[in-house]
Amino acid sequence: MIEAMGLTKVFNEFIAVRNLSFQVNPGEIYGLLGPNGSGKSTTMRMLLGLLQPTAGSARISGHDIREEIVDAKRVMGYVPEEPVLPERLTGWEYINYISDIWRVPRGPEREEDIQEIMNLLDISDAGDDLIETYSKGMSRKISLVAALIHKPTVLILDELQAGIDPRGAATMKEILNGLRGRGATILMSTHILEIAERMCDRIGIINEGEMIAEGTMTELRTKAKGQSSLEEIFLSLTGGPDMQLIAQYLGESV
Amino acid sequence: MSSSDLLFLLREDITRSFRLRNAKGKRTEKRGLLSRVLKFSIPVIVGGAVLWGVLAIAPMFWDLIESFISENLGMGAAIFNAVLLFSFIGSIMISATTVGSTSKMEYLLITPIKMRTIFLEKTIIVIFYNSIIWMMIGVPLFLGLSIVSPFAFALLSVPAFIVMLLILITIGVSAGGLVGLGVARAVAGRRAIKQIGTAIMSAVAIIGTTLWYVSFYTNSWNDGPNPFDALFDLANSLGFTSILTPGYTVSIVSLGLLVGAPWRWQDLLSVSLFLVLGIGMVLLNSYVSEMAHYSGWLASDATRTSKEEIRKEHGTWNPRSFPGLKLSNIVTASMWFSITSVRRDARVITNYLLGPIRFAIWLVIPGLAFGEGFGGITSYFILAALIPFATSYGLYFAGYELVYEGTNIMNLQLAATNLEEYVRGKVYSAVPFAIIASIIVSIIVLFISPLMWVYLPAVIVACTFLCMASGSIAANEAAKGGDFKADRSFARRRGASIQMPLRGWSSVRASLVPYAIGYAGVFGMILAGVLFGVLYTYAILPVFVLFCWRLTTHYTRNAGLRVAQIDATKYL
Numbered sequence: 089m090i091e092a093m094g095l096t097k098v099f100n101e102f103i104a105v106r107n108l109s110f111q112v113n114p115g116e117i118y119g120l121l122g123p124n125g126s127g128k129s130t131t132m133r134m135l136l137g138l139l140q141p142t143a144g145s146a147r148i149s150g151h152d153i154r155e156e157i158v159d160a161k162r163v164m165g166y167v168p169e170e171p172v173l174p175e176r177l178t179g180w181e182y183i184n185y186i187s188d189i190w191r192v193p194r195g196p197e198r199e200e201d202i203q204e205i206m207n208l209l210d211i212s213d214a215g216d217d218l219i220e221t222y223s224k225g226m227s228r229k230i231s232l233v234a235a236l237i238h239k240p241t242v243l244i245l246d247e248l249q250a251g252i253d254p255r256g257a258a259t260m261k262e263i264l265n266g267l268r269g270r271g272a273t274i275l276m277s278t279h280i281l282e283i284a285e286r287m288c289d290r291i292g293i294i295n296e297g298e299m300i301a302e303g304t305m306t307e308l309r310t311k312a313k314g315q316s317s318l319e320e321i322f323l324s325l326t327g328g329p330d331m332q333l334i335a336q337y338l339g340e341s342v
Numbered sequence: 343m344s345s346s347d348l349l350f351l352l353r354e355d356i357t358r359s360f361r362l363r364n365a366k367g368k369r370t371e372k373r374g375l376l377s378r379v380l381k382f383s384i385p386v387i388v389g390g391a392v393l394w395g396v397l398a399i400a401p402m403f404w405d406l407i408e409s410f411i412s413e414n415l416g417m418g419a420a421i422f423n424a425v426l427l428f429s430f431i432g433s434i435m436i437s438a439t440t441v442g443s444t445s446k447m448e449y450l451l452i453t454p455i456k457m458r459t460i461f462l463e464k465t466i467i468v469i470f471y472n473s474i475i476w477m478m479i480g481v482p483l484f485l486g487l488s489i490v491s492p493f494a495f496a497l498l499s500v501p502a503f504i505v506m507l508l509i510l511i512t513i514g515v516s517a518g519g520l521v522g523l524g525v526a527r528a529v530a531g532r533r534a535i536k537q538i539g540t541a542i543m544s545a546v547a548i549i550g551t552t553l554w555y556v557s558f559y560t561n562s563w564n565d566g567p568n569p570f571d572a573l574f575d576l577a578n579s580l581g582f583t584s585i586l587t588p589g590y591t592v593s594i595v596s597l598g599l600l601v602g603a604p605w606r607w608q609d610l611l612s613v614s615l616f617l618v619l620g621i622g623m624v625l626l627n628s629y630v631s632e633m634a635h636y637s638g639w640l641a642s643d644a645t646r647t648s649k650e651e652i653r654k655e656h657g658t659w660n661p662r663s664f665p666g667l668k669l670s671n672i673v674t675a676s677m678w679f680s681i682t683s684v685r686r687d688a689r690v691i692t693n694y695l696l697g698p699i700r701f702a703i704w705l706v707i708p709g710l711a712f713g714e715g716f717g718g719i720t721s722y723f724i725l726a727a728l729i730p731f732a733t734s735y736g737l738y739f740a741g742y743e744l745v746y747e748g749t750n751i752m753n754l755q756l757a758a759t760n761l762e763e764y765v766r767g768k769v770y771s772a773v774p775f776a777i778i779a780s781i782i783v784s785i786i787v788l789f790i791s792p793l794m795w796v797y798l799p800a801v802i803v804a805c806t807f808l809c810m811a812s813g814s815i816a817a818n819e820a821a822k823g824g825d826f827k828a829d830r831s832f833a834r835r836r837g838a839s840i841q842m843p844l845r846g847w848s849s850v851r852a853s854l855v856p857y858a859i860g861y862a863g864v865f866g867m868i869l870a871g872v873l874f875g876v877l878y879t880y881a882i883l884p885v886f887v888l889f890c891w892r893l894t895t896h897y898t899r900n901a902g903l904r905v906a907q908i909d910a911t912k913y914l
């Protein structure tokens with residue numbers, strides 16, 4: 089379970105996240121939506137113990153992120169938006185390295201687990217290649233393998249499906265659904281609203297660091313008064329495009 | 343903090359850095375055996391040579407060596423304290439840049455290992471890398487002397503040296519890291535101060551190390567002025583050779599064991615104190631690094647500043663040619679991009695503009711060292727120093743900067759840019775700097791030897807064209823052997839090696855061929871003038887200019903064609 093209580097992050101004079109509270113329950117996928125720079129990644133980085141909250145607190149499976157961050161990390165898996173991985177390792181070496189850090193017992197069972205996820209994500213052929221040769225999509229896939237290998241109960245995914253081919257995206261979706269079925273707590277941010285609409289049990293929309301709407305799709309529709317799709321709800325809450333500027337641009341360019 | 347986590351990280355980091363076998367994967371580029379074993383063989387060869395030299399020479403002079411060491415047990419204090427100083431200065435920015443670029447090790451920071459353990463491990467790796475060069479020379483030296491020494495415990499001087507050197511470097515690296523973090527904290531979010539400060543510090547570092555070389559050279563050849571005498575006096579008066587310094591303790595313990603000097607309790611106490619100090623400082627460094635990262639106080643300027651709703655109006659961008667020159671849009675855009683991307687980073691621009699002084703100084707030194715002994719040719723030495731500037735500017739602005747285009751090459755390829763012109767723009771971007779350097783050197787030469795004025799216009803013109811030839815050769819080598827994924831980063835992170843933009847023989851050719859052309863051409867011209875009359879210099883000048891221009895057009899064309907055909911996997 090993830091419990092964020094009044095999380096706030098201030099950089100110098102800039103308030104990146106403002107008094108953010110939400111809860112993600114076991115067996116639930118929670119989508120965090122918001123425009124670029126709205127504070128999604130900062131929120132995730134606070135939950136991961138990478139950034140100190142200026143105020144507020146959070147608990148991951150009951151572990152306070154300020155006091156028991158190592159215990160909290162032990163149950164978490166994370167896939168960043170742009171994974172930066174050790175380029176001089178091969179895919180297999182990297183996964184084994186991460187498995188050792190997480191104290192996953194060595195042996196055939198671990199090998200089989202790694203092989204199984206790599207097969208699912210269609211990257212087992214590249215396991216012996218150096219990571220520096222990986223494409224963006226492959227880096228994300230190998231990051232997902234690393235995030236899953238210690239069987240986390242809480243998963244934090246930042247724009248997981250960006251840059252992934254359709255087959256890979258479908259596989260990832262199945263994996264996430266499977267994990268949800270097994271009771272995992274999943275927090276994901278995405279810009280692909282269709283994915284959020286289809287996959288997430290609940291959605292939180294943040295803008296300029298503040299939670300402006302939260303709930304299931306039905307609840308959001310009610311709040312947005314008649315807007316039916318998530319895109320319409322999102323745009324009505326965060327502000328749509330400036331149609332006048334677009335028309336002006338098209339008029340001048342075409 | 344878990345020691346098993348620390349040991350695990352250290353083991354992985356070191357084994358990863360010293361991979362001997364190629365990765366098995368099909369997509370991975372295989373590296374030759376030589377390049378894989380080179381990093382191991384160089385220290386072994388150097389160490390072996392030092393050991394052989396000591397074993398061959400020391401037995402003949404052992405009595406002399408023994409009595410000298412016995413009477414001056416603290417003689418290594420200045421050397422060891424200098425090691426401490428070097429590791430301190432060299433590490434000032436490393437902690438801050440490591441914390442500042444933690445996104446590169448986020449995969450590690452999210453693991454259930456305390457952040458402070460991770461930062462501690464990175465600091466230990468820096469200590470390890472800092473110690474390699476001193477170990478490479480010191481260990482065989484002590485080993486050789488201890489074999490020659492008749493004293494029973496002489497061999498213990500080797501582990502004593504290793505342990506104490508590590509303590510020394512630990513203190514230096516940790517103190518440097520703490521100072522760097524403090525400075526980074528003070529200037530966080532203040533771009534102008536950061537840029538100016540970086541430029542000044544880089545310039546001081548370049549000029550300081552150059553003067554350091556000069557001091558060695560001048561000392562070894564004559565009793566002339568030593569620019570560091572005053573500094574040494576100051577260091578002495580500050581107690582740099584004091585018995586209270588870590589360097590003194592290293593010296594007295596390791597050398598004492600070599601010549602069987604009796605142990606004193608004060609030395610044991612000093613060793614213990616410095617050991618505790620080293621451990622304390624390295625732990626403090628990792629704690630402060632953790633705080634710097636976790637609290638976000640080293641966050642970038644963009645992250646720290648509020649977004650303001652200001653709509654800016656930009657006029658149509660139109661890079662202009664230099665007055666009097668008619669250049670195409672692609673050439674001017676390339677020049678603008680090259681100069682802009684360099685000047686926005688104070689460290690880069692300082693290193694580019696002043697960096698060649700490191701090479702040039704070796705040519706000026708004989709003039710300084712021998713003074714009047716070289717009679718009238720001192721000016722020629724100073725003129726010779728101009729060549730590294732002209733060639734290096736070409737190398738940096740056209741060679742390195744072409745490599746640092748990186749993924750931008752994709753834009754250029756997609757836009758079907760005439761890459762010959764683009765490369766030419768890069769070459770031309772170096773020219774103003776070469777002209778300025780030529781004029782400055784010419785003024786210096788005029789002061790030293792006014793009669794040489796007749797040659798100076800020819801030298802300025804020759805160096806301008808030499809710079810272009812050098813740039814085009816470097817660009818061609820960059821297109822052939824550049825690492826288009828390399829970062830333009832002079833700021834090293836902990837444990838990271840410097841990424842060279844040009845690799846292997848391409849790097850050698852890009853540096854040495856322009857040197858050969860420059861010295862043969864410029865000094866050929868001057869020699870002709872000295873031997874047959876100044877008119878001959880000006881008669882040869884057009885030939886040299888034409889030759890350089892021919893090289894420029896030939897190699898910019900080759901480089902342009904190569905870059906146009908470069909595969910996307912090379913830069914993506």
